[in-house]
Ligand SMILES: C=CC1=C(C)c2cc3[nH]c(cc4nc(cc5[nH]c(cc1n2)c(C)c5CCC(=O)O)C(CCC(=O)O)=C4C)c(C)c3C=C
Ligand SMILES: [Fe+2]
């Protein structure tokens with residue numbers, strides 16, 4: 001009878017056990033074209049964590065209307081922010097993994113670090129397969145979402161569980177739910193803003209804009225709203241801003257349902273109409289610049305503010321490859337790695353792992369565990 005599990009390489013043979021971190025982000029289309037955006041949106045909006053409408057009702061809307069109309073419009077927006085390195089989200093996420101690898105590989109430590117995308121490439125399953133092939137027997141799943149939401153964080157976890165369910169020799173797994181109040185993360189955000197203000201002076205209003213989610217998810221127990229507001233409050237406290245100097249808003253509404261309020265664009269338009277001269281916008285929930293920050297905020301919302309009578313609009317970039325942010329991320333990782341060996345394998349461990357493959361009378365290379 002054929003096995004339901006794919007054959008796995010006897011990956012521990014000739015290798016010592018390794019600890020790994022998998023940074024997970026949302027994902028992005030492979031190209032700024034309608035077919036590539038359609039493939040991406042089909043996977044994204046077909047995820048029941050993202051759109052909680054029963055499949056029987058949602059599928060005809062998604063495949064009959066949304067995936068026929070939205071990809072071309074979204075592709076044009078993606079084209080407006082695309083860089084020679086590709087999608088900004090993909091570029092920054094890959095760079096964060098490279099920089100974190102430097103941090104976690106220092107002083108005799110040898111933690112493997114990779115990145116994966118929940119939708120699109122490189123997929124979570126392909127990166128978990130690759131880590132296993134490199135000898136990872138302990139994997140920390142670290143979503144690049146500081147605030148927990150079932151729509152994002154839990155969906156990453158779903159993809160990991162799905163991979164584990166088809167894997168025979170499952171590594172030890174740990175999951176980071178959130179770090180919305182981690183001092184290093186708040187400090188990195190504050191320093192980015194302070195650096196901007198050092199060069200450009202302070203605004204009349206600082207708007208902290210977070211991605212929205214449907215309001216009903218808050219009533220159903222999703223902590224995202226509270227975590228986003230707490231990040232905002234801690235950031236304001238760290239900056240020494242009094243309440244009248246900042247707002248916490250929610251952007252990127254999708255569909256007709258009520259989402260978390262206040263909405264970013266109407267709030268900023270109202271500020272412009274009320275005579276607010278300068279608004280600065282920062283997006284603390286996005287750890288990488290992406291379509292929602294570079295196009296929606298820095299293009300659409302900027303234009304709406306200036307059109308409403310505002311004079312100056314400053315967009316403050318996301319944490320991206322900021323040194324303080326990578327330090328904060330490494331602290332979050334280290335806290336969750338506690339108790340797991342992270343040292344580089346010793347020569348003795350490597351020799352032991354190599355010799356066991358020939359030992360014990362089993363077919364050469366067949367035994368998965370040193371004995
Ligand atoms: C930061 C956290 C995010 C949450 C929470 C989130 C929820 C959420 N998003 C949609 C629908 C769309 N989001 C889109 C883009 C997008 N969303 C996030 C992050 C969160 N989304 C990011 C980082 C991005 C940008 C990706 C990039 O390639 O740069 C899009 C696609 C773009 C478009 O066609 O407009 C959609 C659609 C829902 C429905 C939702 C919660 C229910
Ligand atoms: Fe989104």
Ligand SMILES: [Fe+2]
Nearest residue numbers: 225226227229
């Ligand atoms: Fe709340």
